[in-house]
Amino acid sequence: LVEKYIAYFGAPDYLHSDQGRSFEASVVLEMCRLFGIEKTRSSLYHRQRNGQAERFNRTLLDMLSILVDGNPGQWDGMLPFVMLAYNSSVHESKMLLISL
Numbered sequence: 524l525v526e527k528y529i530a531y532f533g534a535p536d537y538l539h540s541d542q543g544r545s546f547e548a549s550v551v552l553e554m555c556r557l558f559g560i561e562k563t564r565s566s567l568y569h570r571q572r573n574g575q576a577e578r579f580n581r582t583l584l585d586m587l588s589i590l591v592d593g594n595p596g597q598w599d600g601m602l603p604f605v606m607l608a609y610n611s612s613v614h615e616s617k618m619l620l621i622s623l
Contacts, residue, residue, distance in 0.1 A: 524554065525554065529558060534558035534559065534560055535560055536560065536561060537560065537561045537562075537563055538551075538555060538560050538561070538562050538563070539563045539564065539565070539576075540562075540563075540564050540565075541564060541565050542564055542565070546562075546564070547564075582609070583605065583609070586605045586608065586609065587601060587602065587605055590604070590605065
């Protein structure tokens with residue numbers, strides 16, 4: 524996060540996640556403390572509160588699975604291309620923002 528995101532865009536005000544262990548690890552919590560990021564999380568049994576993130580994750584996994592078919596160890600090399608394709612495509616949510 525620090526090298527690929529915060530170094531380019533600055534620290535976010537909030538980091539919202541589910542109850543997953545990876546986002547509750549001490550290294551993540553320390554990063555939040557150092558950069559003044561408020562860590563929030565959704566309720567344990569209410570994944571629908573993370574609906575937008577869950578939908579994005581499903582889309583990301585679908586796109587990656589197509590590109591790395593037969594070479595699952597190559598997913599991290601394909602991730603920048605998947606993100607470029609995703610960020611360059613038209614989304615209903617983007618259209619709503621543009622039309623405001």
